[in-house]
Structure formats: C-alpha cells, structure tokens
Amino acid sequence: NAGVTQTPKFQVLKTGQSMTLQCAQDMNHEYMSWYRQDPGMGLRLIHYSVGAGITDQGEVPNGYNVSRSTTEDFPLRLLSAAPSQTSVYFCASSYSRPSGGTDGELFFGEGSRLTVL
Amino acid sequence: AQKITQTQPGMFVQEKEAVTLDCTYDTSDQSYGLFWYKQPSSGEMIFLIYQGSYDEQNATEGRYSLNFQKARKSANLVISASQLGDSAMYFCAMREGPIRSGAGSYQLTFGKGTKLSVIP
Numbered sequence: 371n372a373g374v375t376q377t378p379k380f381q382v383l384k385t386g387q388s389m390t391l392q393c394a395q396d397m398n399h400e401y402m403s404w405y406r407q408d409p410g411m412g413l414r415l416i417h418y419s420v421g422a423g424i425t426d427q428g429e430v431p432n433g434y435n436v437s438r439s440t441t442e443d444f445p446l447r448l449l450s451a452a453p454s455q456t457s458v459y460f461c462a463s464s465y466s467r468p469s470g471g472t473d474g475e476l477f478f479g480e481g482s483r484l485t486v487l
Numbered sequence: 488a489q490k491i492t493q494t495q496p497g498m499f500v501q502e503k504e505a506v507t508l509d510c511t512y513d514t515s516d517q518s519y520g521l522f523w524y525k526q527p528s529s530g531e532m533i534f535l536i537y538q539g540s541y542d543e544q545n546a547t548e549g550r551y552s553l554n555f556q557k558a559r560k561s562a563n564l565v566i567s568a569s570q571l572g573d574s575a576m577y578f579c580a581m582r583e584g585p586i587r588s589g590a591g592s593y594q595l596t597f598g599k600g601t602k603l604s605v606i607p
Binding site for chain 2: 401403405410411412413414415418420428458460462464474475476477478480481
C-alpha cells in the first residue's frame with residue numbers, strides 16, 4: 371500500500387552540486403509529474419510524463435531534467451543546484467481512467483525539502 | 488491572467504462553525520475538473536473533493552461540499568462544523584480539457600492557497 375514514494379525527504383546541497391530526487395509509484399499510473407512548492411506561490415509544475423519514454427516540460431522546467439524509463443519511476447535531476455531551487459518538491463501520479471467519479475485525481479508523495487546553500 | 492485565484496491568504500473560523508474558502512478559475516475549455524486539496528502542517532497533500540464541469544450537482548464529501556457556480560467560474564469549498572484538525576492550507580486546482588490517455592491532460596494548475604485557522 372505504498373502509493374507514491376519520494377526520497378530523500380530532506381537534502382542540503384551546495385551551489386553547483388547535482389542530485390537526483392527519486393520518485394516511485396506502485397499503482398501502475400500512466401501519468402507522473404513533479405511540482406515545486408514555494409511560500410505564497412502554490413504548486414508549480416516542473417516536468418511531467420504521460421508514459422514510459424515520454425516526458426514534457428511544465429511551467430518551471432529550467433535547471434531540471436527528468437526521464438521515464440519505466441512506468442513506476444520518474445526521477446528529477448538537478449544538474450547544477452542554485453539557491454533559487456530551494457523548495458519543497460512533490461511527485462504526483464494519476465491514472466488514465468476515471469475511478470469513483472474522480473476524473474484525474476493526483477496522488478502525491480510526501481514531499482522532499484531541498485535547501486541549496 | 489491567473490488560471491486559479493484564491494483571494495483569501497488567511498481565514499479564521501470558530502470551531503463548529505461553517506467556513507467558505509473562495510476559488511475562481513479561468514478557462515475557455517468546456518470540459519474541465521476542479522479539485523480541492525488540504526495540506527496540514529505535516530506537509531502532505533490530501534485530496535478532498537472533485538467537481539467535473541458537466542456535473543449538474545454540487546459535489547459533497549462528508550463535511551466538505553463544493554459550491555460550483557459555472558457561470559461565475561467559481562468553485563468555493565464549504566467546510567461545515569469546523570474542527571481543530573481542519574487547520575491547514577487549502578489549495579484549489581483545475582484540470583483543463585477532458586482526460587485523454589497518453590496526453591498531458593492530467594496536469595493540475597494550483598492556486599496559491601488559503602491558510603485556514605480554526606479557533607477553539
């Protein structure tokens with residue numbers, strides 16, 4: 371009953387370092403996405419994927435890379451961390467068919483808090 | 488223009504009273520979906536309620552109801568009989584267009600949120 375699992379939950383980086391936020395879901399969801407949450411800004415979409423091998427940019431993609439080699443995994447890579455990337459990151463997934471009357475509900479991971487010094 | 492507008496950065500409500508959190512949206516699509524999520528201080532995102540654009544009745548889930556006024560493009564969340572555990576951030580979100588497998592139509596656009604504080 372894991373749902374969407376994100377690791378790590380906390381990370382501190384120095385400017386210029388690279389890292390990967392991991393995201394895995396066990397619900398066979400077609401759609402996966404990454405959001406960042408900043409105070410007073412709500413959640414903003416970084417990248418998303420509609421299936422293995424397919425990714426696309428969201429609202430704020432600069433400085434981030436993604437790949438989707440399997441249905442289950444959708445890692446987010448920070449290539450050269452900057453202080454502006456200090457944020458809380460959420461991975462979320464969704465299914466392709468409506469269930470229980472909810473059409474496209476996003477299931478979220480618990481979030482990853484990243485600090486870039 | 489913002490697609491989702493939540494005009495109340497913060498709200499206070501007395502325990503056991505009802506409270507309405509405002510949300511207006513902007514879309515030219517005929518098919519869309521509206522969602523409300525709750526984020527307690529622990530940080531997780533909890534799905535509360537959903538309204539489809541073609542749903543004729545307002546959605547309800549326990550103490551949560553969605554006051555959907557299509558012509559006004561508003562989708563306000565009503566919480567009845569507030570409890571201390573309702574203190575949290577609340578986000579309104581919209582999916583534009585119908586769900587289509589293999590397309591990016593699952594994207595949700597979020598508002599900036601309303602912080603609700605329930606007073607004992």
